[in-house]
Amino acid sequence: MEQFISNEQFNVIKSQINGMQRQAGGTSDEGVKTAVKEAAEAKVHDVFDGLSEEQRNLISGVSALETEEERVKFLMDLTPYRKSFPEVTPADLRGLFSKVKKLLIPDLSDIDFRALTYLGWKDLGQSKQYFVYEKDxxxxxxxGRYVISARKGICSICNRYGDVAMTSIQNRPRESEGLKSYGQYICYDSKECNQSIQDTAQLERFLGQVFERK
Ligand SMILES: [Zn+2]
Incomplete structure (x- = not known):
């Protein structure tokens, strides 16, 4: 069986199902309920391209979900079709950050790689933030570095409102120029960020500041 659902796409399905439930539950008008359900179904299909008939069938049926049990089962049944982030090892991480002395390695045994769009972790002692992302x-x-924000805010990667940190990464745009710093408010907890992210455009725009150079 082919894994064809990315973490972002799974989050869209989850968010549409939850949103549909909230909106349909808030009205007794059957016409409105039907419209809400059909819109959710359409939005789920919108994030996929070029699906086989079998795959289309798997993600179809959101609009027919009625009970909490059915909603949970629908999402659970998609589990075998979810794509996984590469299951990196501590050695992989040391290779990716070979210039970092005393790299803090996160507890990888604790991570559900299917639920990742990017791998992110912090070195609290050094206020450092690390990202691993697959590009091409x-x-x-x-x-990068981070400073915890005293106020809640909107994450510029996943648009979730919650605890954020001002996170900055540095890049030297040209060999002859000095370092430039790019900062964004990003979820403090990258696990929560990964559970909210619905597309990679903003993440790529942020990390893309340093993609071009190594
Ligand atoms: Zn976020």
């Missing part, structure tokens, strides 16, 4: 089939390691 190649893993990239990007490091």
């Amino acid at each position: 089939g190649e893993l990239k390691g990007i490091q």
Whole structure:
């Protein structure tokens, strides 16, 4: 069986199912309920391209979900079709960040790689943030620094409102120029960020500041 559902696409399905439930539950108008359900079904199909008939069948049926049990089962049944982030090892991470002395390796045994769009972790002692992201089939390691924000805010990767940190990465645009710093408010907890992210455009725009150079 082919794994064809990315973490972002899974998050869209989850979000549409939850949103549909909230909106349909808030009205007794059957016409509105039907419209809400059909819109959710359409939005799920919108994030996929070129599916086989079998794959289309698997992601179809969101609009027919009625009970909490059915909603949970629908998402659970998709599990075998979810694509996984590359299951990196500590040695892989050391290779990606070979210039970093005393690299803090996160506990990888604790991670569900299917639920990752990017791997992110923090070195609390050094206020450092690490990102690993797959771009064009190649893993990239990007490091930055963060300052915890006293106020909640909107994450510029996943648009979730919650605890954020001002996270900055550095890049030297041209050999002759000095380092430039790019900062964004990003979820403090990258696990939560990965559970919210619905497309990679903003993540790529941020990390892309350093993709071009190694
Ligand atoms: Zn986020």
